[in-house]
Amino acid sequence: MNVIEKDAAAIEVTTGNDVKNVLIVGVGGQGVIMVSKVLALICQDQGHNVKQSEVHGMAKRGGTVFSHVRFGEKVWSPTIPKGKADILLAMEWAEGLRWLNHLKKKTGTLIADTQHIVPPFACLDRTRGASSGYTTQLPGDILENLHDGYALDATGIATEIGNFRVSNTVLLGTLSAILDFPVEIWRKVISEMVPPATIDLNLKAFDAGRSWVEESRKVGKAPEAKPEKKAKKQAPAPKVDSKPVDKDFELVLTPEWCKGCDICVKVCPERCLILNAEHKVELSKPDACTGCRICEWLCPDFAIDVVKDATKTNQTSASA
Amino acid sequence: MDSSNSADSFNIRDYLRLEMFPHFLCPGCGHGIAMRALLWAVYELDIDKDKIAIVSGIGCSGRIGAYVDANTFHTTHGRPLAYATGLALARPDLHVIVITGDGDSLAIGGNHLIHACRRNLNMTCMMLNNEVYGMTGGQASPTTSETRYTTTSQSGSIEPVFDACALASAAGASFVGREVTVHTPNLKDLLRDALDHNGFSFVEVLSDCTEVFGRKNNLGESPEMILSQKSKMRPSSYGSANGNIVDEPFRPTTLPTGILTHKERAEYGDTYRAHVEKISGSVKNG
Numbered sequence: 001m002n003v004i005e006k007d008a009a010a011i012e013v014t015t016g017n018d019v020k021n022v023l024i025v026g027v028g029g030q031g032v033i034m035v036s037k038v039l040a041l042i043c044q045d046q047g048h049n050v051k052q053s054e055v056h057g058m059a060k061r062g063g064t065v066f067s068h069v070r071f072g073e074k075v076w077s078p079t080i081p082k083g084k085a086d087i088l089l090a091m092e093w094a095e096g097l098r099w100l101n102h103l104k105k106k107t108g109t110l111i112a113d114t115q116h117i118v119p120p121f122a123c124l125d126r127t128r129g130a131s132s133g134y135t136t137q138l139p140g141d142i143l144e145n146l147h148d149g150y151a152l153d154a155t156g157i158a159t160e161i162g163n164f165r166v167s168n169t170v171l172l173g174t175l176s177a178i179l180d181f182p183v184e185i186w187r188k189v190i191s192e193m194v195p196p197a198t199i200d201l202n203l204k205a206f207d208a209g210r211s212w213v214e215e216s217r218k219v220g221k222a223p224e225a226k227p228e229k230k231a232k233k234q235a236p237a238p239k240v241d242s243k244p245v246d247k248d249f250e251l252v253l254t255p256e257w258c259k260g261c262d263i264c265v266k267v268c269p270e271r272c273l274i275l276n277a278e279h280k281v282e283l284s285k286p287d288a289c290t291g292c293r294i295c296e297w298l299c300p301d302f303a304i305d306v307v308k309d310a311t312k313t314n315q316t317s318a319s320a
Numbered sequence: 321m322d323s324s325n326s327a328d329s330f331n332i333r334d335y336l337r338l339e340m341f342p343h344f345l346c347p348g349c350g351h352g353i354a355m356r357a358l359l360w361a362v363y364e365l366d367i368d369k370d371k372i373a374i375v376s377g378i379g380c381s382g383r384i385g386a387y388v389d390a391n392t393f394h395t396t397h398g399r400p401l402a403y404a405t406g407l408a409l410a411r412p413d414l415h416v417i418v419i420t421g422d423g424d425s426l427a428i429g430g431n432h433l434i435h436a437c438r439r440n441l442n443m444t445c446m447m448l449n450n451e452v453y454g455m456t457g458g459q460a461s462p463t464t465s466e467t468r469y470t471t472t473s474q475s476g477s478i479e480p481v482f483d484a485c486a487l488a489s490a491a492g493a494s495f496v497g498r499e500v501t502v503h504t505p506n507l508k509d510l511l512r513d514a515l516d517h518n519g520f521s522f523v524e525v526l527s528d529c530t531e532v533f534g535r536k537n538n539l540g541e542s543p544e545m546i547l548s549q550k551s552k553m554r555p556s557s558y559g560s561a562n563g564n565i566v567d568e569p570f571r572p573t574t575l576p577t578g579i580l581t582h583k584e585r586a587e588y589g590d591t592y593r594a595h596v597e598k599i600s601g602s603v604k605n606g
Contacts, residue, residue, distance in 0.1 A: 257341055261348030261530075266543035297504035298546065300352025301342055308328040 019072035021080040022175075025099045026091030027117045028063045031168035034193060035089065036067035038172060041189045042181055043071035053078040063119075064095060089175055091154070091168060092117050094135050097142065107147055111174050113154040113167060114139055150174060150213065157208050166198070166205035173209020183210070249291035249308045255280040258303040264295035335359040335369065337389050344383060348542020350501040350527035351448055355384050357504050357525075358417070358446060361511035373414045375404040377429065380455045380529075381421035381448040398429030401436040401445065408443050412589050415515060416443035423453045423461040426482050430462075437491035439588040440520045446511065447484060447522065450529035458532030469536045488522040489581040495521035496581035500549040501528070506578075513579065519587050526552065526575070 022039060026032040033054055040052040054067035068080045080102060088103045089111045090096025096112040103110060118132050139151035152174065158167040169190060176186045187203060194202045260279035265271075272285035273295060281303055283289065295304045336359075345351050362372060369390045376385035378397035385392040391414070395403045400418045408416045425433045425447050436445070452470055453459040460470040462482040469476055489496045495517040499507040507525065514521035528534060528545040539545050552574055 259342065259347035261542045263348055263543045263546055267547070297356065298353055298502065300345060300349050301347075302332055302336070302352065302356065303342075305331070305333075307331075 019070055019075055020087075020179075021085045022069045022071075022087045022089065023066065023080050023085040023099060023102050024069065024089045024091075025064070025066040025095045026168075027095060027119075028065045030065075030091045031165070032065045032067050032091060035091075035168050035172055035175075036069050038186075038189050038193050039069050039175070040071075041193075042185055043069070045185055045189070046181055048072060049075045051075040051078040064098070066099065087111065087175065087178065089171055091171060093139070093151075097135055097137060100142070103146070105147075109178060110143070110146055110149040110151075111171060111178070112139065112149070112151045113171060114151050115153065115155040115167070150216070152209075152212055154209065157212070158205055161204050161208060162201055163198075166202055169194070169202045169205040170209035170212075173206040173211075174213050175209075176206070177210050177213035247289075247291065247309075249306050251283055251286075251289055251291070251295075252305040252307050253281055253283065254303045254305070255282075256303075257301045258299075259301050261300065263298050263300070264304060267294050267298055269294065330360055330363050332356055332359055335362065335389055337387055340387055343387050345380060346454075346529075346531040348528070348530045348545070349380065350450065350525075350529075350546060351380055351384060353501040353504055353546075354446065354448055354507065354525045354527055355387070357501070357507040358419075358511050359388065360504075360508045361515055362415075364508070364512050365515055367415055367515070371413065371415055372417060373404075373407055373411070374417045374419060375400045375407065376419040377421065377424040378455070379421040379424050379453065380450070381419055381424065383455075384419050384448075398424050398427070399432060401425070401429060401432040404443050405436060405439070405441055408441050409589060409592060412442070412593075417515070418443060418445040420445060420447050421453075421461075422447065422449040422451065422463040422484070423459075426462040426484055426487075433488065434491040437488050437493040437520055437522065440492060440494050440585050441588040442518055442520070444511070444514045444517075444521045445523070446514075447524045448527045449484065449524055450527045450533065452529050452533040454529045454532050458529075458536065468533070470533065483575075484524045485522070485576075485580050488524075492520075492585070493522045493581065494519035494583050494585045495579070496524075497522075497579045498524040498526070498575060498577045500526040500552065500577065502546050502549045510579065517582075519585055 022036075024032050024036045024039070036052055036054060040050045043050045048071040050069065050071045052067065052069045055065065068078060070078065070080060082102050084104060085099075085102045085108060086104060087109045088096065088099055090099065091113050093112060093114050093116055096110060100110070116134060118134050143149035143151060152170075154167040154170040154174070155164050157170050158164050161170075172186070172190065176183065187206065190202055190206055191199050255278075258280045260275050260281075262275060264273050264281055265275060269292065270285070270288040270290060272283060272288040274282050274284040276282045291306050291308075293306050296306045343352065372388075372390040374385040374388055374390055374392045376382040376392070376394055377400040378395075382394060382400070385394055393400075393403060393407070400420050404416050404418045407414065420429065425445070433445075436443075449463050451461060451464045451468065453461050458470050459472040460468075460477050460479070462479075463484065464470055464473065464477045464479070465481055466478065467476040473479075485496050485498050495514055497510045497514060499510045501507060511523055514523050526549055528542065528549065530542045530545055534540065534542070534545045539548070
């Protein structure tokens, strides 16, 4: 029994089974903290003992953010150990998968937005058509192996309502259908939390998220019908990353015009240009060149040209 | 913008006098980048080369005209705007582009600049500001920053600097903008808008002089000088034009970039021709 398991066992002993664990994960800027605050306030209002803890700040906008909310008769530790979350609310698909091991294996519920936010680190290879490294696992495959799961295109729903930023409230609506709290208190707390100008929009989003669950439950009353219900409401399957395509451009150098000022060497993001022994520009790593044109723009001597091959461009666009 | 005139199909060689290359500018001189942006803007607007008249003064900037395959006119020091005024009045069908430097337009031709701005005649003036008289040996110009060393300010310049854009705007230019060479596509967009504008458009391009200015002032090699331009600029979209000076206390030495003045004023050529018609009509009637 390792340390984490021991801790988990200890928590179980001290808290009993009456503590509910909700783990909220997402990408910085999506409103993870807002969702967890709303949930914590509602739990408090309902007379529960609540502990909420989060990691934010270091993530900045675009990084990973998570928040633990634990509520029950008496909560001791503020964090949820691995495999002990009753509900995992993921605002981004890959973040949901990353935290999946925190979910209770037999009774856990996953609520996930199927939208993709590809982090900058996944795009290290800037070659045209290169794989982004984003997960290729589809919602259908994941939900099949879970006790209960809901994958919805919350961002799409929010965009339809009027602003993609309220996707977190859509997910709150979904969460409200699973947790056993009265609707009025959800609506009241959301109205208090969001900026006054957006109250109507947020309540609309909340209703949309809540009715989405009710509708999907109506469709799938029988447990065996579950996969269909999910398949019906799932977002369209994400595009599978294609293999790197042939380069549709060529870097044409004119060494006779080059004066060796070093600008192209220093500004190239791929570091694929060098000055040779004669102090003239040379392409040292042809495969690394992405044709971004920065060297072309900043060469004061017009010694670098990025020439697009129109035939190849047409081919790739036709095949895509 | 015509979709066929995309960045992919722009070939600068179509606009160059290839027999004159490589050009005479020093290694790492930003003037070449500004020249590319200008020709790119011309390409995007799909202007016929025969309909372009480039008038340039004396100096490194003045030599740009010699390399462009269009109607070019290399004039006297500080007076390209005076020549261009005559040309634009006589040939309103031409796109008159004046290429001038900081010393050329602000010191020697300062008078011509303010009166060209005042008249608002349809032409585009691209001023390449490299803070120094490069070609003549590195003398201090009206835009040489304080404390900078030049051949005529051996212990550091003590003169206050001209803000060329504020000057042009105050003198009445109907389109004033500023951009750095390192943001070439933005510079191209600005020059395109300036060329498209009916009236006097003034664009200040922050360029760099590595050989006689950067080296004397220990500003690094050309890549460092080019990239340091980024910290000198402050996009006008930050809102200082509306009185919002939220970032001024933190970066007081930066210059606003982008379109700084854009107003509609009577174009002098139109006024002039209408006036001539009116007078000649009254002479006939009388």
